[in-house]
Amino acid sequence: MPVKECKIISLRREYGIEGDINAQAGSPRQVLIASTPTLADFNLNPGDLGENIVIDTQVESFSSGQVLQVGKSALIRLTFICEPCANLEKIQPGLAKRIAGKRGFLGIVVKDGVIELGDEVSLTSQLFPALPDDTKGRFNEFVRRIPPGKVVKTSDLLLALGVSKAYYRTIPIFLKKASRDLPIHRIVRADGSLLSEYISEQEQLLKQEEIEIAYNRISSDSHYWDTWNFHELELL
CATH class of the missing domain: 1.10.10.10 (Winged helix-like DNA-binding domain superfamily/Winged helix DNA-binding domain)
Incomplete structure (x- = not known):
């Protein structure tokens, strides 16, 4: 299914984004957060990386186990950096190799919430055990x-x-x-x-x-x- 732009999305604890193909209990890949600087650096459009949320901060500067608050109440626990896949080659030849380590951070929803376009994103003081990248x-x-x-x-x-x-x-x-x-x-x-x-x-x-x-x-x-x-x- 093609990626669809949404101005409002609903996040469900331990499940993911309502209506998203990757929403599944038990998965550490419920949400993918990418960065606008990365999209600009690689001449990509929002959605090209398969991400759910785009933020203005370089998300890879965060660490596994940290928790982001998006909007008024939604909390997302960062799990591990998303690895490039062969699908990226359809967008740009060689992109999968060039973007390694910068595709975005995967996460798990730890608190329900509704996210709207333009909502503030902040790093909370909450911390979960880190998950290994391998x-x-x-x-x-x-x-x-x-x-x-x-x-x-x-x-x-x-x-x-x-x-x-x-x-x-x-x-x-x-x-x-x-x-x-x-x-x-x-x-x-x-x-x-x-x-x-x-x-x-x-x-x-x-x-x-x-x-x-x-x-x-x-x-x-x-x-x-x-x-x-x-x-x-x-x-x-």
């Missing part, structure tokens, strides 16, 4: 927070990490190289079946946490960690 770092950070007695499907794992389905092939690599104290046994396939070929004691470890398993598969939906809680972290 996928492996975010994998370690996320898996460490999966609560005992809960499991996460690989499809939801990719959602939580903010990566595409193409990263499915990297999950076995992450599992094999994970540190011994990382609770990787709480990750299961998209269909709920166990990953026993990568985690030899997975069934035993899950049963110790009173997770029900039948025919090598999670037998109750109640054991799945709700996506709405994926990034519900306490402020620092």
Whole structure:
């Protein structure tokens, strides 16, 4: 769908922008904020980078975990710098390489609000734990927070990490190289079946946490960690 200019948008906590294709609970990519200086530097029009919000400040000067207030009440937690993608090549040849590190900051909505064209943007004193820029770092950070007695499907794992389905092939690599104290046994396939070929004691470890398993598969939906809680972290 083409990007559409809106003078007013509604932000919903832990979900994103109402009506936006990227609005999804559990995703760290609910909002993309770009900068007018970057658009000018690369001769781009608003919307060319797939951004939702354009601000006059160089957004990349902020840090992961910081919280921006936009308008009267909307709060956005910054997660990580948005990586360039192949779609940018359709706008300008070589743009994906040239704009690396400057495409904008991704974020999660932490407080509902309505944003209007011309609203003030300010950096608040609130601070969340920073998320790593690299996928492996975010994998370690996320898996460490999966609560005992809960499991996460690989499809939801990719959602939580903010990566595409193409990263499915990297999950076995992450599992094999994970540190011994990382609770990787709480990750299961998209269909709920166990990953026993990568985690030899997975069934035993899950049963110790009173997770029900039948025919090598999670037998109750109640054991799945709700996506709405994926990034519900306490402020620092």
